[in-house]
């Protein structure tokens with residue numbers, strides 16, 4: 001059954017099954033032309049059939065594709081896709097539908113926000129990470145040789161359609177990666193969700209009721225957080241940066257070859273270790289976090305000093321020292337004067353890095 005979750009600003013958010021060929025999708029497309037943007041995998045799996053479906057309502061529907069992967073989240077891909085749209089004579093009377101993982105929703109959102117100074121956008125995330133995180137909150141963007149997501153906009157879709165059926169084709173690693181993000185949200189915002197995930201265990205790997213329930217809850221949490229601080233001008237949205245100081249430094253150290261979900265899982269353990277060492281977080285809670293995440297955080301050897309130095313590049317750093325978002329309970333982040341992050345002694349950080357090499 002489909003659920004209308006809520007309307008956030010002007011975005012209508014719907015979760016359910018069978019939505020990729022539905023009256024709901026047709027009704028959401030109010031313009032005479034439609035552009036579907038998908039990576040080549042998703043175009044094959046779903047894009048072509050969606051194009052035929054939408055064409056049956058006598059609209060002009062184009063499917064534009066790009067190679068899958070993070071490397072495509074670039075200014076070059078954006079330009080190529082925009083040129084293809086212009087060549088087809090598409091103007092403001094065009095709805096852009098981004099179908100895919102976070103790479104597609106970020107890229108499609110960015111294109112929609114600047115094409116003819118903004119055209120209607122529909123997002124249909126297909127990866128679990130896309131459903132619970134990337135498609136929610138209006139952040140769009142591309143990477144540059146200098147870093148990730150350095151160029152982009154805040155732009156909300158008119159409609160966000162989360163069709164659980166897409167998950168059928170997602171490999172197990174994709175589900176695990178998304179689950180790590182949900183565990184992170186539970187740790188910062190919802191103890192009940194963490195308890196539920198602990199209990200559900202491996203059953204969350206199946207496309208069944210427990211997984212659908214936690215996707216819905218994760219969407220609600222992300223919406224709650226961003227609604228307090230949509231354009232990241234205050235501190236609250238910073239709680240989404242939990243694990244980033246360690247996680248991003250590891251991703252950089254491994255030259256972005258470490259799976260993102262692994263970096264997130266290790267980052268959560270390391271930053272929870274710091275909170276535990278500082279006697280902010282109870283050891284029993286820390287042990288539960290390690291138990292839940294350990295299978296998703298395979299042990300990796302790395303140079304502690306080099307990873308520490310990468311942490312200083314984090315955007316939260318102050319006076320050349322890394323800062324951390326810390327939890328003091330499962331489901332709660334410490335405010336630190338509404339900054340939601342704090343400096344931590346170097347030896348505590350190095351101990352945390354040592355710990356994650358040993359678990």
Ligand SMILES: NC(=O)c1ccc[n+]([C@@H]2O[C@H](COP(=O)([O-])OP(=O)(O)OC[C@H]3O[C@@H](n4cnc5c(N)ncnc54)[C@H](O)[C@@H]3O)[C@@H](O)[C@H]2O)c1
Pocket residue numbers: 039041042045068069070073100101102103104106126127128129130133134135136137138139140148149166167168169170171174
């Ligand atoms: N905008 C935000 O707030 C935000 C938040 C978190 C992450 N992100 C971004 O999201 C991106 C990562 O997202 P991702 O992990 O979804 O990456 P992705 O879009 O590259 O998808 C990963 C792979 O899975 C495939 N795939 C996706 N859905 C599938 C399905 N249903 N069946 C089979 N294969 C499928 C894709 O083709 C791709 O090969 C990063 O660029 C990150 O920066 C953005």
